[in-house]
Amino acid sequence: MNSASEPVLRELLDGNERFRSGESRHWSYPPEKIAELGAGQRPIAAIVACSDGRVSPEIVFDQPLANLFVSRVPGNVASDGTKWMLEIAVTDMKVPLVLVVGHTECLAIKQVIDGQQGAGGPLRNPVERAVTRARASGKAVFEEAVRLNAIQTVEMLREESVAVKAALAEGKTTLAAAVYDVHTGLVRLVD
Numbered sequence: 001m002n003s004a005s006e007p008v009l010r011e012l013l014d015g016n017e018r019f020r021s022g023e024s025r026h027w028s029y030p031p032e033k034i035a036e037l038g039a040g041q042r043p044i045a046a047i048v049a050c051s052d053g054r055v056s057p058e059i060v061f062d063q064p065l066a067n068l069f070v071s072r073v074p075g076n077v078a079s080d081g082t083k084w085m086l087e088i089a090v091t092d093m094k095v096p097l098v099l100v101v102g103h104t105e106c107l108a109i110k111q112v113i114d115g116q117q118g119a120g121g122p123l124r125n126p127v128e129r130a131v132t133r134a135r136a137s138g139k140a141v142f143e144e145a146v147r148l149n150a151i152q153t154v155e156m157l158r159e160e161s162v163a164v165k166a167a168l169a170e171g172k173t174t175l176a177a178a179v180y181d182v183h184t185g186l187v188r189l190v191d
């Protein structure tokens with residue numbers, strides 16, 4: 001974390017606390033507020049999350065529209081779309097924080113654990129690697145695969161996204177992994 005990313009992370013975790021306490025602030029958008037947002041966005045962070053309907057970043061971090069720049073793909077993997085989103089986020093919008101948010105009970109990961117074949121093509125490859133590593137860990141496979149998969153996305157973005165690599169080298173952004181617990185609503189950082 002650098003000095004710019006720390007307060008942003010704090011804001012996201014504070015928002016998650018509001019969400020968990022049933023005290024979310026950002027639900028209502030009167031027409032004048034919508035019109036105001038039309039003038040532009042200034043995201044404070046980029047979020048890479050799963051498509052799962054329980055992990056909507058604006059809701060679980062209690063952030064208003066325009067505050068987050070988001071890519072959602074099953075299993076929160078480092079897809080080409082994710083990399084494009086991050087190129088815009090770190091280069092043009094200069095977000096000081098990129099957070100990869102995995103979640104418990106992730107269906108994309110469960111399908112791989114269960115050996116279920118299906119769509120996804122090469123996007124499933126990193127999930128399969130995470131599951132293999134989780135099986136070898138001796139820990140609870142599903143939970144560990146979720147954690148490893150989020151960390152792996154961070155590692156892949158660091159290596160494969162030219163824009164992220166440059167922003168990290170210049171100290172302009174921070175890249176971190178987190179897991180959202182669908183049972184408690186808690187987001188916790190993982191490493």
Ligand SMILES: [Zn+2]
Pocket residue numbers: 050051052074075076103105106107108109
């Ligand atoms: Zn998921």
